[in-house]
Amino acid sequence: xxxxxESGGGLVQPGGSLRLSCVVPGxxxxxxxxxxxxxxxxxxxxxxxxxxxxxxxxxSDSVKGRFTISEDNARNTVYLQMNSLKPEDTATYHCxxxxxxxxxxxxxxxxxxxxxxxxxxxGTQVTVSS
Numbered sequence: 001x002x003x004x005x006e007s008g009g010g011l012v013q014p015g016g017s018l019r020l021s022c023v024v025p026g027x028x029x030x031x032x033x034x035x036x037x038x039x040x041x042x043x044x045x046x047x048x049x050x051x052x053x054x055x056x057x058x059x060s061d062s063v064k065g066r067f068t069i070s071e072d073n074a075r076n077t078v079y080l081q082m083n084s085l086k087p088e089d090t091a092t093y094h095c096x097x098x099x100x101x102x103x104x105x106x107x108x109x110x111x112x113x114x115x116x117x118x119x120x121x122x123g124t125q126v127t128v129s130s
Contacts, residue, residue, distance in 0.1 A: 002119050004095045009124030012085055020080040022095030033098050033108045034078045038091035047109030058105035085128045092123040
């Protein structure tokens, strides 16, 4: 069974930073677009940032300039570096994967997940509060 395992969430003050990690199987990193989605209680999941192994990336307008997505092939891990955090960033952050055959980074991040995804992680909670 394929699992995406997120970690790195926590409680941070406004203006602070966190780095989220998503460990994925090797074949997923090679053949899938990987994305981070945020989901606040009672709301649909929103695409935050997505990455393809060809180097293409996408960021939502709300995080552009503050968040950076990257991947480490040696560790089979996708990271989301979150800087200048705001209270409105508070949410559960899920890692997701969808085959490159079916999507691009822009298309994947426009989806509302998880039903549209190939794989969907359990999520890690990020709380930004003073």
